[in-house]
Amino acid sequence: MVLMDNYARVYHQMLLSFARTGQPTTTESLVNALALSREKVEQSLNLLESGGSIYRDPETRAILAAYPFSATPTQHVVRFADGHFVYAMCAIDALGMPVMLDADARVESRCTRCDKEIRITVKRNALEEVSPPGARVWYMQADACCVAALEQCPSINFFCSTEHLEEWRAEQDSAQGMLKTIEGAFAHGARIFGKLLKQDGKFHAL
Numbered sequence: 001m002v003l004m005d006n007y008a009r010v011y012h013q014m015l016l017s018f019a020r021t022g023q024p025t026t027t028e029s030l031v032n033a034l035a036l037s038r039e040k041v042e043q044s045l046n047l048l049e050s051g052g053s054i055y056r057d058p059e060t061r062a063i064l065a066a067y068p069f070s071a072t073p074t075q076h077v078v079r080f081a082d083g084h085f086v087y088a089m090c091a092i093d094a095l096g097m098p099v100m101l102d103a104d105a106r107v108e109s110r111c112t113r114c115d116k117e118i119r120i121t122v123k124r125n126a127l128e129e130v131s132p133p134g135a136r137v138w139y140m141q142a143d144a145c146c147v148a149a150l151e152q153c154p155s156i157n158f159f160c161s162t163e164h165l166e167e168w169r170a171e172q173d174s175a176q177g178m179l180k181t182i183e184g185a186f187a188h189g190a191r192i193f194g195k196l197l198k199q200d201g202k203f204h205a206l
């Protein structure tokens with residue numbers, strides 16, 4: 001048994017629940033699943049929010065995102081081998097998710113410029129197929145003050161080709177960021193999320 005503090009256990013449980021159902025778990029389920037007091041769960045959720053790991057509706061406090069997952073539909077679908085799917089917050093999050101979960105999956109999205117389908121298969125924690133082969137990702141670096149869900153994620157998207165990315169970019173007022181190949185974007189996603197649910201290099205399902 002690997003010891004984790006409450007914060008890590010709540011985050012871990014939240015990510016696993018999102019992966020299974022595509023939805024955030026409730027405070028009540030966290031209390032029951034982790035045998036923690038409601039107060040401790042709330043404390044952990046507040047810490048996760050202030051650290052930028054989850055995003056809640058400012059009014060209702062409902063969890064809208066636990067990166068890399070989105071509770072509401074986005075254009076980035078991650079479909080697992082059994083057919084069930086979840087929504088990712090951005091292109092990098094979608095590509096990082098299969099490695100985070102140590103699961104084979106297909107990322108399904110669309111070109112921001114022409115709406116062409118983008119399909120990327122990840123098998124055994126490696127890229128297997130990229131369609132179309134020239135697909136690219138536009139990556140926007142966030143300012144330190146930025147709420148990722150609102151300002152960064154909507155600008156990290158797939159394109160079917162470098163040409164369509166450049167055409168889109170030419171029409172933006174300000175598009176600070178960089179072009180990434182799918183290989184580069186996949187490596188970036190794996191760096192951010194790859195070790196989140198692993199202990200000693202092994203997937204750790206609590």
Ligand SMILES: [Zn+2]
Nearest residue numbers: 111114160164
């Ligand atoms: Zn296109």
